[in-house]
Amino acid sequence: MSAGSTDRRIDKLIHVLAKNAMVVVPGTKIASEIGVTRQKVWEWIEKLRSLDVEIKGHPSSGYQLVKVPDILVPSLVHAELGDGAIGHEIVHYFRTASTNSAALALAARGAAHGTVVVAEEQTAGRGRLGRVWYSEKSSGIYASVILRPDLSPNAAPIITLMAGVAAQRAIAGATGLNADIRWPNDILVKGKKVCGILTEMSAELDRLHTVVLGIGINVNHREMPAELKEIATSLRIETRRTCSRVHLLAALLKELDKLYRVLLKGGGAAIAERWAAASTYAQGKRVRVVAHDGDFFATTAGLEPTGALRIRHDDGREECLVSGEIIEVK
Structure with missing residues (x-):
């Protein structure tokens, strides 16, 4: 487990409640299944409630999950993800400075290709050109994907575009919105930004060692800050309904996995063709x-x-x- 990342037993707690969603689960049973004290179960239940997870009950009566939460913990994402290489390992944070920073640190310690870092909230989310990425708590997707491509450093720009196509497809598929891609890394809906991509890498002279794809999507933001309203929007604002972040993240990782295979097999031209077909800016x-x-x-x-x-x-x-x-x- 990465320093500061979510204790995997909280993920197990959510899993226990989800699989018993129609019944009250005694705190003693939960504590036994996940290997903690009843007091710790209570503390974690309160933590989840602070994130608007609807859980009935208290220590004396047990707990019941009202509905499966939209939290990006590994067990919920993996339930929708399948067997792709990207997303096989998910490191979750309730709160971190930047998922890209966390992913770069994990990569430096040897994290495998396809490892994904996600957070419910970023306190110092980074955008392209040194900008700050607005990261409202439990409203967006703030994710970073570690890639270990056997490609030259010249391939880095096309990897960014690959991520843009994956995000555009996932957003369009999940919402039905007509999402556009603006070169090099913005996904737009009705001319306003809903998604941005920040690519960071380490490389030798002739080989990429690590690429970290940071992807931020404005999902369930009810409104954008005044200074962003003219240039940014969210999927909820545009569709007037909430969107499952778990489903959207799983869809994004599936698309990334498919397109990464296309890149390795067909080279940059194969990705450029798909990007051009998806963008009015081409x-x-x-x-x-x-x-x-x-x-x-x-x-x-x-x-x-x-x-x-x-x-x-x-x-x-x-x-x-x-x-x-x-x-x-x-």
């Missing part, structure tokens, strides 16, 4: 390019197998963007 979109040496206007003109975005300047010149951002010109 070709013919008038955009403002935000670059380190100044902004300019251009039209998108396709995606390279490397993940670079081809753009056409107003004078007809074409170039490939490997970094920066684009914003649609309306």
